Ligand SMILES: [Zn+2]
């Protein structure tokens with residue numbers, strides 16, 4: 001089954017940052033946990049750092065928590081969209097531990113229906129995308145702790161071998177629309193007389209605003225930034241400079257396209273710095289550009305490794321920290 005919970009108000013967001021987005025050091029609290037549960041955590045190698053969440057007592061929460069099974073998937077909805085996906089490993093009821101970690105709400109309740117999570121992954125899709133995928137009404141707003149309606153879930157699951165595959169597809173459908181945006185007007189807007197494009201030094205920029213395009217929230221991209229990146233790459237494909245294409249009628253240069261190495265949809269993973277920056281933009285021949293979006297994992301990983309090595313230091317200097325594993329995750333791969 002697939003569940004979701006929301007972390008939208010200030011406190012919930014902080015809890016989400018503290019114990020889902022980042023691992024939480026559980027070791028000092030282990031002795032307060034039921035020995036059988038302790039054992040399960042140890043077997044899973046979760047006796048030091050864990051990812052965890054909890055629900056406050058109440059009839060509906062209690063029922064959902066009771067139904068929650070090991071291996072079930074959980075999506076986390078944070079303000080504008082779904083941001084994390086994880087699997088349930090162990091669960092327990094423990095007021096003392098919950099209160100210690102998260103405190104209490106204004107009715108003196110705490111999130112004591114605890115569940116521990118593993119394989120926490122970044123995802124990024126809007127509630128609109130979620131609604132159209134499962135067949136909810138378009139004005140659907142995720143609230144509290146719940147599961148996808150049983151029949152809606154079963155209809156969707158017919159296509160997939162497991163919940164991971166379903167979530168991966170849901171997440172990548174959004175990537176497709178992200179890509180469509182990148183390949184349409186955006187690519188056209190980069191065609192220019194490059195003699196007029198200034199060679200400005202790259203400085204870290206603050207993250208930009210989102211705007212709504214075709215019902216989907218997108219991060220703004222500045223064509224000038226991509227134009228500078230393309231000029232810097234000397235109009236050559238950055239995977240292989242021998243990939244010549246044709247001379248563009250507008251720029252009179254070898255035609256290349258711009259691709260954001262860390263896709264813009266992961267902007268929320270980088271709070272303080274914009275991903276729409278020269279070092280995060282690759283000049284690619286149209287063939288390599290399609291490849292990075294559509295090829296099999298084996299080939300995609302090859303491209304990503306190459307670009308990771310090429311750009312990691314420049315991006316690091318701008319304050320954009322990520323590993324090759326993160327990068328593979330951004331493209332929906334382990
Ligand atoms: Zn692209």
Ligand SMILES: [Zn+2]
Pocket residue numbers: 237238239240243284285286287288289
């Ligand atoms: Zn190429």
